[in-house]
């Protein structure tokens with residue numbers, strides 16, 4: 001089974017990365033193929049609302065010159081997707097929002113491509129707003145008919161400077177449990193009948 005972690009922080013070696021890696025570790029140990037994709041700090045623009053993806057239905061965004069399609073292709077191959085973002089004014093980064101809007105729309109345009117995949121959101125934060133960031137990412141998962149594992153707390157870790165979250169033992173414990181929950185869920189889904197996907201609107 002395959003899991004992809006997508007980092008929306010422009011600080012590529014910052015706290016979000018540490019949290020994502022902590023969630024990936026138990027999955028790698030359980031034999032999952034792990035992929036890591038950096039979108040923060042890369043050229044990735046928002047959805048242009050051209051609706052071309054509803055015409056082409058080729059599982060891609062027609063704007064192919066930025067970082068979107070490569071990252072989205074990794075998501076399509078994966079059984080589980082972990083989105084990670086730092087808290088920026090109590091929400092996801094601009095790069096993560098751009099990725100989510102286009103991923104959600106291309107997936108819907110092509111007949112709910114994300115349905116039945118596992119989705120988990122991970123947030124780095126200095127002090128406040130992380131639950132809202134968590135909610136923002138979970139909104140994409142839920143409208144996309146994805147399946148969400150829980151953990152010991154909402155998936156967030158505290159720290160301002162890069163690396164600071166390594167001192168948040170509760171967060172690291174939560175990430176380890178999250179990885180284990182994804183492993184458990186992935187194995188359960190593998191032996192389950194196909195997901196009963198339902199088109200959310202006429203394409």
Ligand SMILES: Cc1cc2nc3c(=O)[nH]c(=O)nc-3n(C[C@H](O)[C@H](O)[C@H](O)COP(=O)(O)O)c2cc1C
Pocket residue numbers: 009010011013014015016017085086087088089090091124125126127128129158159160161162163
């Ligand atoms: C533009 C900007 C906005 C931020 N907004 C918040 C905020 O609303 N709440 C908060 O607690 N921390 C805020 N922070 C701090 C980051 O969320 C925090 O440093 C986090 O650990 C960064 O993760 P990273 O190292 O993966 O980039 C902000 C940082 C930046 C650069």
